[in-house]
Amino acid sequence: MAVRPARVELYEDRDPVVWIPGAYGEMVPVRRSQAPAPVQAPPVRDLAPQSLFDPLAQRLLAGGLGMGAAGAGLGFGLGQLAAGLALMGTSGLALLVALLLTAGMRGRSVTHVRQEVHNHARWFGKTHTKL
Numbered sequence: 001m002a003v004r005p006a007r008v009e010l011y012e013d014r015d016p017v018v019w020i021p022g023a024y025g026e027m028v029p030v031r032r033s034q035a036p037a038p039v040q041a042p043p044v045r046d047l048a049p050q051s052l053f054d055p056l057a058q059r060l061l062a063g064g065l066g067m068g069a070a071g072a073g074l075g076f077g078l079g080q081l082a083a084g085l086a087l088m089g090t091s092g093l094a095l096l097v098a099l100l101l102t103a104g105m106r107g108r109s110v111t112h113v114r115q116e117v118h119n120h121a122r123w124f125g126k127t128h129t130k131l
Helices: 055-105
Strands: 017-021 027-031 118-121 127-130
Touching: none
Parallel strands: none
Antiparallel strands: 017 027, 118 127
């Protein structure tokens, strides 16, 4: 009887089998060399509470609001000053006009002009006008 040659597989040469979850939820045997890499644990995160707004943005916003408020106050004050000056100028102008009118009326003769126009309407759209 003749001996057939056979392949010999040593225990150390064999790739071990691992079971991983398949696409449909069942466990599937896979050789370790073909298995996907294990999931690495995520790095530790800093869980300290963070501010809602960036501190630099807060400072910029506060500076802008402060400058706006200062500008509005300055503008309001200058507006009140200009309104007072305008009111004084208006009342001064009214007094000046009144004085000029009273001074101009003194010592002058008054002339009255009277003009009469007589317009007589006639039949068929005809009119007769006398000055």
